[in-house]
Amino acid sequence: MTGKGGISFSLNGKAVKVDLDPMSRLLDVVREHCELPGSKEGCGEGECGACAVLLDDEPVCSCLVPLIQVRGRTVRTIEDLETGGVLDPIQEAFVEAGGVQCGACTPGILITLRALLDRNPAPNRTEVREALGGNLCRCTGYEGILRSVEALLPGGDES
Amino acid sequence: MTQPPRPREVGQSRPRIDGRDKVTGAARYVDDLNVPGMWHGATVRSPHPAARIDSIDFSRARQADPEVAAITAADLPGPNVVKLIAEDWPILAAEEVHHVGEAVAIVVAPTRERARAAADRVDVTYTEVPGALTLDDALRGDPRVGGQVNVLASSNIDWGDVDQGLADADHIVEGEYETGWQEHIYIEPQGMIAIPQDDGSVEIVGSMQCPYYVQHALAHALSLEPDMVRVRHVATGGGFGGKEDFPDMLGAHAALLARKIKRPVKIVYDRHEDIVATTKRHPSRVRIRTGVAADGRLLAQDIEVVLDGGAYITLSPVVLSRAVIHAAGPYACPNVRIQGRVLATNTVPNGAFRGFGAPQSQFAAERQMDRIGRRLGIDPYTIRERNAYRVGDTTPTGQVLKESVSAIECLQEAETRTRFRERWQQFENARANAPDDGRPVRGLGLSLVWHGSGFTGNGEQRMNSPVTIRLNEAGAVEVRVAATEFGQGTTMVLQQMVADAVGVTAADIVVVNPDTVEVPDSGPTVASRTVMVVGGILVRAGKGLADQLMQFAKSDAASPIDCGPETNELELKAGQLLDESGAVLGSFSDIAAAYVASYGTLDITERFEAMPGIEFDEETYRGAAYSAYGWACDIIELEVDPDTLAVSLTDATLVYDVGKAIHPAMCRGQVEGGTLQALGYGFMEEIKLKDGAYMNDRLATYIIPTIRDTPDMDTVLIENPTPSGAFGAKGVGEIPMDGGAPAVLSAIENATGIVAAGIPATPERLFSDRMAGRVVSNDRAGSAKPAEGGPA
Structure with missing residues (x-):
């Protein structure tokens, strides 16, 4: 199944080859093998979204994705949102506008919002709610998250 | 030259100190940490709500994985209790189990998967006994105490004359109300790492609200002096009270395993185990x-x-x-x-x-x-x-x-x-x-x-919590308290309050990570007390630090400031020393550096003081x-x-x-x-x-x-x-x-x-x-029975 020498895919813009059990959870592969522990395990069964990563630009729960499924595809984790020390605007907005508290859900929420904003740069509340329906946050009541997204929009409140 | 008006730090919504690390994935929570040589622990739990333990057999687990080590109640080095208010909560069930999910044994192996597999292969035999499975059972009488109602605690308030008040009333309204369990669902499940040290002490690193609770409980359980248990807080993914009490239990399990195998041991629960085993809101x-x-x-x-x-x-x-x-x-x-x-x-x-x-x-x-x-x-x-x-x-x-x-x-x-x-x-x-x-x-x-x-009541007086503010070697102001950050923003608000109390900017304040080696026991991070109570003591300490530095600036030979003998009132504001007229005499950082050069670091420690007239008879x-x-x-x-x-x-x-x-x-x-x-x-x-x-x-x-x-x-x-x-x-x-x-x-x-x-x-x-007819009485809905009583 694996082919000799492991499974190749693109991780945060770099080609990687991983020689592990092809049924390994993508979450464990990125956290432990690739030493990118930003993605979190909140439930291990696809309910909370803390482990969300982008697979070919679509958010997926990496706890439910076996390694074999990412062969030849593109994976982006939270570690890839910041470029050259500059935060993605949505990261900046979360820090400024109360989108982050304990931080455990934050990586999954930000990566999911990045995918939303890439296809819809000015989402309304309903669209944000639809996009984040699979990401649980227990700290903010989601209002700070909605405010953070709104702060990005034209005419958005920066404070 | 007058100081331009600068807003105080308190009342402003600055970006969170830990925000950048949390949005980039750089923040390290306990499960993100690896210590060289670290093994992983797992727990064997009771499937029964009430049972006697007849035997615990590790032979299948050891056959499958000879490296596995295990601990039961019989192996404990100290009292089998997680010490909170009472001493009834066992670290590991000894002769009986009293709830589903109660820990019966803990095992340790080189990887998490092997530890969990080993726990599954431990064979425990039980004889089930009657229990009080529900609150209704408990109200009828608990078999554990001979069929009596088993009361864990009681409190009463009696004010005025209730019988007379009811007799005087025009209406008597009765109701009965019920609430269920609630689980915290902090997004980061509970986790701890224990690291044994050569001198016999142990270091605990983990997700928690109350480092000193963990220290006290572990010192008791391991029969060690408190300073032989170092507890260090790391980024914690939510608490809501759930990481007030249970980390004592999990810390004890990790420490026991680590001391047994003389290696660091990590235990992190998955969500299922976290829900099954940890405390809930009381129904x-x-x-x-x-x-x-x-x-x-x-x-x-x-x-x-x-x-x-x-x-x-x-x-x-x-x-x-x-x-x-x-x-x-x-x-x-x-x-x-x-x-x-x-x-x-x-x-x-x-x-x-x-x-x-x-x-x-x-x-x-x-x-x-x-x-x-x-x-x-x-x-x-x-x-x-x-x-x-x-x-x-x-x-x-x-x-x-x-x-x-x-x-x-x-x-x-x-x-x-x-x-x-x-x-x-x-x-x-x-x-x-x-x-x-x-x-x-x-x-x-x-x-x-x-x-x-x-x-x-008198809880704060009894704790008499100390806090410390330190002027450190670099001339910066450190806040040293045990108050932990688990999302609510503790670090940020402590920084703001102390900045204003001392008269410097938030950037001049360093909040030291809670670690029992570094910070005094300023009490647990619970009960909505951090800002009001810990903050209040810190403000006093901060003012004390400012007073001492201003005294130094005014009258010490080593002072970098020449403010003349007639100057009485000095003020520190946003990092500048001002005289009565508001003229800038010098900067906080110059004064602090000169102080440290002459006298070394300065610690100001203050304790809780009750407001006059605030007393409670328990x-x-x-x-x-x-x-x-x-x-x-x-x-x-x-x-x-x-x-x-x-x-x-x-x-x-x-x-x-x-x-x-x-x-x-x-x-x-x-x-x-x-x-x-x-x-x-x-x-x-x-x-x-x-x-x-x-x-x-x-x-x-x-x-x-x-x-x-x-x-x-x-x-x-x-x-x-x-x-x-x-x-x-x-x-x-x-x-x-x-x-x-x-x-x-x-x-x-x-x-x-x-x-x-x-x-x-x-x-x-x-x-x-x-x-059941629990509807507004003049409504057509349902059976239209008046809703004066509670649920059946």
Whole structure:
């Protein structure tokens, strides 16, 4: 199944080859093998979204994705949102506008919002709610998250 | 030259200190840490609620994996107890198990997978015995104590003459109210790493609220001196009280394994194990009998509070104390009797959870106010407005409320923003005339709550917590306290408050990570006490530091400042030293550097001091139960599908008196996050039991609100300061947990006429309420039986 020498895919813009059990959870592969522990395990069964990563630009729960499924595809984790020390605007907005508290859900929420904003740069509340329906946050009541997204929009409140 | 006016740090919403690390994935939580040579632990748990342990056999586990090591109760080096209030909670069950999920043995292996596989291969044989599986069983008598009711704790308040008050009343209104379990669901499950040291000490690193609780519990369990247990806090992914008590247990397990195999050991629970094994919010039954005058004034309240404590005492006595003190709600009443008990059941111990008993007892108090209003034909706003505390009123503990009482202000602001009375009446009329066309029906609900800040009674005096502020070698100001950051913004608000107290900028303040080697025991991070209590002591220490440095600047030979002999009043402001005229004499950093060069570092340590006149008698429950109270009015608007009884929340108006918002954006975050947790508690979050085991033991079955279940929130912070708190601030962490659930049920009643008495008000439960006739008495819905009594 694996082919000799492991499974190749693109991780945060770099080609990687991983020689592990092809049924390994993508979450464990990125956290432990690739030493990118930003993605979190909140439930291990696809309910909370803390482990969300982008697979070919679509958010997926990496706890439910076996390694074999990412062969030849593109994976982006939270570690890839910041470029050259500059935060993605949505990261900046979360820090400024109360989108982050304990931080455990934050990586999954930000990566999911990045995918939303890439296809819809000015989402309304309903669209944000639809996009984040699979990401649980227990700290903010989601209002700070909605405010953070709104702060990005034209005419958005920066404070 | 005058100093340009610069806003103080307090009151500003600066970006969080830990924000950047958290949004980039750089923050390291316990499961992100690897220590060289580290192995992993796993736990063998009881499948039975009540049983004798006949044998524990590791042979299958060792055969499959010879490297596996294990510990049972027989191997413990010290007392088999997690020491909290009582000494009844075993680290590992010895002869008997008292709840499903109780730890029977712990195993350790080189990887997490091998440890978990080994735990699955441990063969334990049990003989089941009778237990009290439910609160009903407990009320009938617990087999463990010879069929008697097994009372873990009791508290009573007796104020005025309740029997006379009831006799004088025009109406007697009775109600019975029920609340279920609630699980914290911090998104990061519990985890700990224990690292044994060569000198026999042990270092604990993990996810927790209270490093010194862990140190005390482990020193006791391992029979070590406290300073042989070093506890270090790392980034913690939520707590809500759930990481107040249970980390003592998990820390003990990790430390025992680490000392046995002489290697670092990590134990991180998966979500399922976290739900199965860790403490929950106490379920409750509250019965209230209220005597009311014809005009709606309360004349007497007779209240019985029963909490389900689970199998061990943990923190139940203090949870009950807070439940009882808040049970009459924020309402003046001359005659009040409150009798509270916590009963034992064969379930996971219930423990600390945001609100700590007050959400349960105030759920009942608020539903009772709605019931009284219905009986007298008075709307929910007006019945509360008529009875809410004003300055000068006396609480059932005999405490005269002298200042910072905002119940009426919160109500009025909420009414102004929502036109509650008018719209509530419109929805009442709409319900009475509703065509049965299956279209969603709308409702508005209201709650009014209070919440005491800090420890109950003399708790703060007893702890006598020290805090330290240090001028360090680099001339920077360090805050050294045990208050932990688990999302709420502790680090940020401590930095702001100390900056203003000293007279420097927030950037001049370093908040030291809580580590028992580095910080004094300033008490646990619980009870909405950090800003008000720890902050208050820090402000005194900060002023002390500023005074000492100004004295140095003025009169020491080594001072870099020449301010002349006639200068009397100096002031430090935003990092500059000013004279009376406001002229800048020098900078804080120059003075601090000169001080350190001459005298070395400077520590200022201060301890809690009670406000004069704040006293409480814990025997009689008389006096000032808390030095300050927060006040809040929640208004919830929702839609209900008349056929399925599914509830959709649309809007929440949240008016909170916080005394002073140190960081308004984070203060709002507390109100909004706590409110959603309270709304979930009210209509979604449910644990059912089957044969003593939770049926809802994973996130697929224990449902918490998603962003799609969440109303738009209009949050208003009122600042009515208290002299007891730093900058006038009162606690804000817990009060948002109190009012959400009763407001949702009040709104469901307005929309549907169903008088739901218990939570969570799931569609199934609302349906059975309707079928049982628990509906507004003049409604056509259901069997139209008057709803004067409680649930059957």
